[in-house]
Amino acid sequence: MGLFQKLVNLLGVGRKEVNVLVVGLNNSGKTTVVNSFKSEEDKMTDIVPTVGFNIEKFQNQNLAFTAFDMSGHGRYRDLWEHYYKECHGIIFVIDSSDRLRLVVVKEELDLLLQHPNICQKSIPILFFANKMDCKDALSSVKIAAALGLDKIMDKPWHISASNALTGEGLQEGVEWLTQQIRENLNVKH
Amino acid sequence: MDRYFFLFLKMNVSKWLEAHTDRSANLITLPRNAILADISGTGDYNLVITDLKFKTDNKSRLKTFRGTILISDQALPSLPNSLISFFADRLEPRIPVVGVACGSEVFFYKNLKPFYQFRVPSCPLIDHESNIWKEIIETKQFDVDKMVESLKEIPYSNLSSRSQQLLTEYSLTKAEAFIRKYMDSIPVKDDTITCMITLERTSKDKTSISCPIIATEFSNIYILDPQNFSIIQQANTCNTAATPFLIRCSGLYDVEFRILIATREGHICLLRKGWLEGKSLIQLKSDIVDMVLVPGDNFIVVASVDKIIQCFTKRGQRLWSSEVNSPITTMCLVRLEHLSTSLVAIGLKNGSIQFYQGRQAVDYLSIADSPSVIVFGQLGQEENVLVVITAGGSISFKILKRTAEFSNVPQESTPLIQSKPLPLPKRSKLFLEQSIRERQHALEIHQTFQQDLIRLRLTAARALIQNLTDQSGIGNEKEQIKLSAQVLGLGPKFTIVLTLENINPTKPLVGLKVTFHVNPLYYILSNYVIKIPLIPPSLSFKMQIKAKEIMEESGNEEQSNSNAIRVFVSRQEFSIPVLAATINMPPTELIA
Numbered sequence: 001m002g003l004f005q006k007l008v009n010l011l012g013v014g015r016k017e018v019n020v021l022v023v024g025l026n027n028s029g030k031t032t033v034v035n036s037f038k039s040e041e042d043k044m045t046d047i048v049p050t051v052g053f054n055i056e057k058f059q060n061q062n063l064a065f066t067a068f069d070m071s072g073h074g075r076y077r078d079l080w081e082h083y084y085k086e087c088h089g090i091i092f093v094i095d096s097s098d099r100l101r102l103v104v105v106k107e108e109l110d111l112l113l114q115h116p117n118i119c120q121k122s123i124p125i126l127f128f129a130n131k132m133d134c135k136d137a138l139s140s141v142k143i144a145a146a147l148g149l150d151k152i153m154d155k156p157w158h159i160s161a162s163n164a165l166t167g168e169g170l171q172e173g174v175e176w177l178t179q180q181i182r183e184n185l186n187v188k189h
Numbered sequence: 190m191d192r193y194f195f196l197f198l199k200m201n202v203s204k205w206l207e208a209h210t211d212r213s214a215n216l217i218t219l220p221r222n223a224i225l226a227d228i229s230g231t232g233d234y235n236l237v238i239t240d241l242k243f244k245t246d247n248k249s250r251l252k253t254f255r256g257t258i259l260i261s262d263q264a265l266p267s268l269p270n271s272l273i274s275f276f277a278d279r280l281e282p283r284i285p286v287v288g289v290a291c292g293s294e295v296f297f298y299k300n301l302k303p304f305y306q307f308r309v310p311s312c313p314l315i316d317h318e319s320n321i322w323k324e325i326i327e328t329k330q331f332d333v334d335k336m337v338e339s340l341k342e343i344p345y346s347n348l349s350s351r352s353q354q355l356l357t358e359y360s361l362t363k364a365e366a367f368i369r370k371y372m373d374s375i376p377v378k379d380d381t382i383t384c385m386i387t388l389e390r391t392s393k394d395k396t397s398i399s400c401p402i403i404a405t406e407f408s409n410i411y412i413l414d415p416q417n418f419s420i421i422q423q424a425n426t427c428n429t430a431a432t433p434f435l436i437r438c439s440g441l442y443d444v445e446f447r448i449l450i451a452t453r454e455g456h457i458c459l460l461r462k463g464w465l466e467g468k469s470l471i472q473l474k475s476d477i478v479d480m481v482l483v484p485g486d487n488f489i490v491v492a493s494v495d496k497i498i499q500c501f502t503k504r505g506q507r508l509w510s511s512e513v514n515s516p517i518t519t520m521c522l523v524r525l526e527h528l529s530t531s532l533v534a535i536g537l538k539n540g541s542i543q544f545y546q547g548r549q550a551v552d553y554l555s556i557a558d559s560p561s562v563i564v565f566g567q568l569g570q571e572e573n574v575l576v577v578i579t580a581g582g583s584i585s586f587k588i589l590k591r592t593a594e595f596s597n598v599p600q601e602s603t604p605l606i607q608s609k610p611l612p613l614p615k616r617s618k619l620f621l622e623q624s625i626r627e628r629q630h631a632l633e634i635h636q637t638f639q640q641d642l643i644r645l646r647l648t649a650a651r652a653l654i655q656n657l658t659d660q661s662g663i664g665n666e667k668e669q670i671k672l673s674a675q676v677l678g679l680g681p682k683f684t685i686v687l688t689l690e691n692i693n694p695t696k697p698l699v700g701l702k703v704t705f706h707v708n709p710l711y712y713i714l715s716n717y718v719i720k721i722p723l724i725p726p727s728l729s730f731k732m733q734i735k736a737k738e739i740m741e742e743s744g745n746e747e748q749s750n751s752n753a754i755r756v757f758v759s760r761q762e763f764s765i766p767v768l769a770a771t772i773n774m775p776p777t778e779l780i781a
């Protein structure tokens with residue numbers, strides 16, 4: 001049973017469709033993260049750079065998750081904004097060993113936060129400081145500081161260090177996100 | 190400067206992200222000594238640079254960075270001069286070879302491990318020098334003073350390094366010991382590598398196999414086979430004295446290529462496939478600092494010490510030039526594939542980098558101090574990274590924003606000279622066949638043409654004769670009279686019909702007479718003078734006279750021009766005729 005499904009069962013949210021948008025630079029590990037949420041039989045063994053985007057679904061008796069796994073390559077980053085409107089939560093994956101591109105991460109995050117479809121919404125953002133196993137990996141605290149996450153006032157956010165290959169740290173993050181989404185849904189009803 | 194300031198105020202937001210700057214990196218390097226290459230074949234590009242140490246007790250280093258982090262630092266045998274990387278084989282994973290030129294050798298590395306050493310061929314000694322050494326080797330005797338004197342006759346730069354070293358020994362005893370040490374062998378004159386470049390072999394993609402090209406102090410250009418490092422083409426830089434120091438190329442080795450070599454003498458020489466010697470394409474008045482080839486148009490952008498940037502077509506015509514406000518230290522091509530354009534980054538001594546798109550300065554970056562090398566390309570996972578190492582030893586990484594655009598700047602890139610060739614039609618198959626045929630049958634084609642030309646002339650001459658003998662159309666423009674004649678009959682009796690036409694549309698003709706003049710020995714006319722009545726405007730008057738030929742057996746042929754009747758039209762009171770004409774009478778056709 002996949003991690004997502006376990007959680008969904010645990011929380012017991014009503015039969016709701018929930019969209020999450022998975023973004024981040026190319027090679028940060030988005031597809032690997034999404035892949036580890038899937039049930040054993042659905043898991044891919046070979047992960048290649050995503051072209052455009054992938055849609056992954058997780059069905060549960062109470063909740064249906066749809067993850068939009070976007071490509072992080074420069075030429076596809078324009079696609080992200082088309083899904084801002086419909087999503088209930090954002091997973092932002094960061095390669096914490098790629099120090100060179102931390103400025104690019106910040107630039108893309110700022111563009112995302114300034115987008116009209118995002119800046120009005122109180123949408124929860126989950127950051128994965130992925131590849132924590134790498135030698136040059138920066139801590140999640142350092143990454144949060146470098147990205148200026150403390151300046152995000154109007155949206156709930158959370159950062160967890162992760163290793164998408166082993167699944168380490170993913171659970172903690174997703175628990176938080178599910179909680180946030182559920183709260184938002186409850187407020188609306 | 191003001192202009193850029195203004196431009197900067199307007200744009201305000203930089204197009205570049207500051208990724209990382211290390212002001213205490215303490216790196217000393219030179220242009221063409223930094224490359225970006227995926228040296229481990231993982232798709233994570235590295236920065237490879239040489240770090241120069243000029244003190245003899247301190248070795249220069251070859252340094253490799255992953256992202257902003259130094260991951261390898263190895264000593265080099267001597268002072269490096271340039272750095273290249275290229276793919277030598279198709280083995281997976283695709284790992285490029287890194288080549289470092291030091292002195293007369295190129296050290297090739299794969300996966301950061303040295304694996305091959307290439308030495309450029311040494312040069313023959315000048316006869317005089319080799320004779321001096323030969324004599325010592327044979328006789329085993331020498332006189333230091335005499336030897337030094339005779340070596341000094343040769344220009345210092347043409348000597349082998351051994352003789353050069355000897356000339357710098359001051360004390361006699363040291364010099365003597367030096368000679369003794371090397372007394373058994375003729376010295377060799379090493380050729381020193383001055384610059385390198387790579388040229389793709391068969392295709393132009395990112396991982397295609399390329400040939401290293403090496404240029405040397407003694408003007409030799411060597412193209413090497415990337416697999417076994419044998420010399421596959423060798424050439425001389427130029428037919429005049431030239432010391433190459435900077436080399437660029439375009440094209441493919443297997444198809445057609447152009448190597449451009451900048452020399453210390455201020456020439457830019459062109460070398461093409463199969464040439465044994467390059468030729469000077471451009472000559473600059475001042476020393477060259479750097480040169481880049483802009484892909485696409487193959488324009489040559491050259492920076493010189495007088496702070497001037499010039500752009501030439503590939504044929505060497507100057508398109509534009511621009512002056513910058515500080516001496517130029519280095520240049521770098523900035524290929525922006527996602528924008529399908531290329532910029533030229535120009536590093537200035539005052540610590541700024543200007544970006545030119547064509548002849549326009551489109552962007553500006555300010556850095557710590559004078560840049561000594563600039564590279565642009567993929568580093569790590571990021572495709573558009575600019576790495577700048579400055580004279581002060583700092584290293585700085587800048588990333589072009591994804592949203593940056595350069596096309597909104599008004600572009601007036603129309604060159605001063607029409608750079609495009611004339612729109613000649615493509616050579617068709619028909620054209621080629623025709624030209625082959627012309628070459629093969631040149632003689633026949635020429636003869637046929639000449640025959641036709643003669644025929645044409647003959648036809649033209651015939652038509653002229655015909656026209657003349659038609660005896661029509663003789664006229665006087667001023668008086669506006671036209672006379673035509675017609676001869677009827679076979680002879681010996683003829684009838685001549687003359688028509689006098691008044692071509693004046695308004696005035697009538699009055700008071701004219703026609704006089705006939707013949708040789709009375711041959712012709713007798715019915716009438717010799719005819720008075721013409723008034724001819725109204727635009728009308729004509731016809732008259733008829735009879736002529737009879739006097740048939741005689743002899744003498745007729747001798748005076749061939751006598752069978753002519755002259756006609757004069759004159760005004761009654763004037764003696765000068767208004768119009769004169771000759772009627773050539775046909776010979777009498779005797780019916781047997």
Ligand SMILES: Nc1nc2c(ncn2[C@@H]2O[C@H](COP(=O)(O)OP(=O)(O)OP(=O)(O)O)[C@@H](O)[C@H]2O)c(=O)[nH]1
Pocket residue numbers: 024025026027028029030031032033047048049050051070071072073093130131132133134162163164165166
């Ligand atoms: N060491 C380590 N490697 C990881 C981790 N997560 C992912 N990777 C590796 O990183 C590489 C890229 O992973 P992907 O999941 O394809 O990255 P992506 O973000 O989907 O990339 P794009 O689809 O191109 O945007 C793969 O080789 C993964 O095996 C991690 O936590 N640790």
Ligand SMILES: [Mg+2]
Pocket residue numbers: 030031032048049050069070071072
């Ligand atoms: Mg992916």
